[in-house]
Amino acid sequence: xxxxxxxxxxxxxxxAVAARIRQFGxxxxxxxxxTRTAIGITGNRGPEGRDVLVMLPGVEDVVRVTAGYKLVSRxxxxxxxxxxxxxxxxxxxxxxxxxxxxVESESMTIExxxxxxxxxVNLMRAGAFKPRTSPYxxxxxxxxxxxxxxxxxxxxxxxxxxxxxxxxxxxxxEEVADVLQVGTRNMQNYAxxxxxxxxxxxxxxxxxxxxxxxxxLLAAEYxxxxxxxxxxxxxxxxxxxxxxxxxTLDLSIIPVVKHLSHLPVIIDPSxxxxxxxxxxxxxxAALAAGADGLIVEVHPRPREALSDGQQSLDFATFERMYxxxxxxxxxxxxxxx
Ligand code: PEP
Ligand code: MN
Numbered sequence: 001x002x003x004x005x006x007x008x009x010x011x012x013x014x015x016a017v018a019a020r021i022r023q024f025g026x027x028x029x030x031x032x033x034x035t036r037t038a039i040g041i042t043g044n045r046g047p048e049g050r051d052v053l054v055m056l057p058g059v060e061d062v063v064r065v066t067a068g069y070k071l072v073s074r075x076x077x078x079x080x081x082x083x084x085x086x087x088x089x090x091x092x093x094x095x096x097x098x099x100x101x102x103v104e105s106e107s108m109t110i111e112x113x114x115x116x117x118x119x120x121v122n123l124m125r126a127g128a129f130k131p132r133t134s135p136y137x138x139x140x141x142x143x144x145x146x147x148x149x150x151x152x153x154x155x156x157x158x159x160x161x162x163x164x165x166x167x168x169x170x171x172x173x174e175e176v177a178d179v180l181q182v183g184t185r186n187m188q189n190y191a192x193x194x195x196x197x198x199x200x201x202x203x204x205x206x207x208x209x210x211x212x213x214x215x216x217l218l219a220a221e222y223x224x225x226x227x228x229x230x231x232x233x234x235x236x237x238x239x240x241x242x243x244x245x246x247x248t249l250d251l252s253i254i255p256v257v258k259h260l261s262h263l264p265v266i267i268d269p270s271x272x273x274x275x276x277x278x279x280x281x282x283x284x285a286a287l288a289a290g291a292d293g294l295i296v297e298v299h300p301r302p303r304e305a306l307s308d309g310q311q312s313l314d315f316a317t318f319e320r321m322y323x324x325x326x327x328x329x330x331x332x333x334x335x336x337x
Contacts (some may be wrong), residue, residue: 003028003039003053006060013058014039020056024049036060055286066296067260069217071224072231077262083202083230086159086178088122091264093335094325095293096320097161097179099124100300101270101308102138103145106152113156113298115315119322122337123179124158125295130163131183132305138306143172150176161204161295167195170319174199184209184236184271189221197226201215204232204295206268209239209247213256220263233257234295237272246274246311249282254289264292270311279313280321288330293337296321 003017014037018028021041026049029040047064054062070076082091089095098116103126104108106322113124128145128197130138141148149160159178164170165186173180180203186192187208196203203223207216235254237247249272257265283294299305299312313321329336 001041001044001047001053002040002065004060004063005037005039006056007036007261009037009058009060013056017053017056017059020053021049022069028216050132055255067214067217069214069221070259070262072220072227073265074218074260074262079262080262081229081262083264085202085230086122087157088159088337090266090337093293093337094287094291095123095264095337096121096322096325097120097123097125097266097295097319098298099161099198099294100305101297101312102127102130102140103148103162104141104306106148108300109148109152112298113158115300116155116270116298117158119319122159122290123161124152125161125181125297127163127181129163129169129173130186131163131165132307142169146172146176153178159205164192164196167192170199174201177201179204179232182206187211187216190222193219193222194226197223197228199228202230202232203228204234204266206234206236207238207250209237211238213253213260217257217261220261231263232292233261233263234268235265235272236268242263245278245312247272249273251282251289252287253290254286254291258290266293266295267291268295270295270297270308274311276311276313276317279311280317280324283321284324284328287325287332287334 026041026043031038050062082089089198099112105243128140130140153160161179162177163181164219180201182205184206223231239247240248242248267286269279297312298318302314303311
């Protein structure tokens with residue numbers, strides 16, 4: 001942190017601030033300037049004490065100079081992280097995750113898995129526990145959905161990405177899933193993050209629908225600080241004034257996250273746009289912008305879907321989109337995984 005004194009601060013005020021910093025157990029470094037004095041602080045682990053310092057006489061502002069996240073930061077881990085999951089290497093190419101929004105039945109789940117496997121997709125998404133805006137909407141099949149996912153995984157060999165809605169069912173989901181999805185609504189559910197920080201499976205952490213990059217990376221830090229080093233970030237669109245799409249898919253976050261963190265970042269163009277017809281364009285844009293992969297909703301019969309049908313690609317459209325990603329990946333020298 002850096003304390004910026006106001007231009008008229010007196011020597012006594014500067015000394016008092018320095019003394020208070022020492023009381024916190026940190027080291028003050030007084031930096032005189034042409035118009036004002038600044039005091040650098042070393043030895044602190046976070047922004048503790050900021051609230052007190054900012055109120056002291058003569059203080060203009062207290063600014064953070066280092067990010068609050070450490071394990072997530074590129075500064076502590078310069079190499080990009082790569083995770084081997086179910087036959088793919090997330091972070092080492094462009095990984096496709098696809099599948100229905102929800103597990104609706106055994107037959108449609110196995111149908112989806114077989115189709116995806118046939119194309120060479122290694123990871124299937126499908127929610128057993130669904131976070132729905134309305135309590136009257138389809139909430140997912142719950143434990144029965146997990147049983148179906150376990151069976152589909154055993155029969156097809158496809159890896160499973162599925163959402164953990166709460167601490168209560170974390171253990172059951174962990175048993176079946178290859179990747180534990182944390183939804184946008186739960187990005188700041190710290191009890192859940194702490195629980196998943198002790199999980200043996202990687203976590204796909206969706207960005208909160210109104211989260212800044214710092215809040216998102218600090219949520220990832222919760223997972224890593226508790227011991228789970230396998231965190232995949234997922235941009236799924238944020239809330240803005242714009243209403244031409246369901247959310248505003250923030251592709252500009254890709255280079256920002258790549259700069260700040262070593263963690264892989266994947267894009268969800270389905271929730272990002274809310275409309276199947278916009279998904280292929282945003283998928284290609286994500287690849288071109290340097291994302292590490294996609295999570296796309298695909299349904300055998302989108303018109304019959306129990307959730308998110310409007311944004312789900314049918315098999316033929318997904319296959320066509322996949323075909324357009326191939327030449328683009330070649331040009332970019334990126335492997336499709
Ligand atoms: C989902 O992936 O189906 C989902 C509910 O996503 P989000 O948390 O991004 O809304
Ligand atoms: Mn969905």
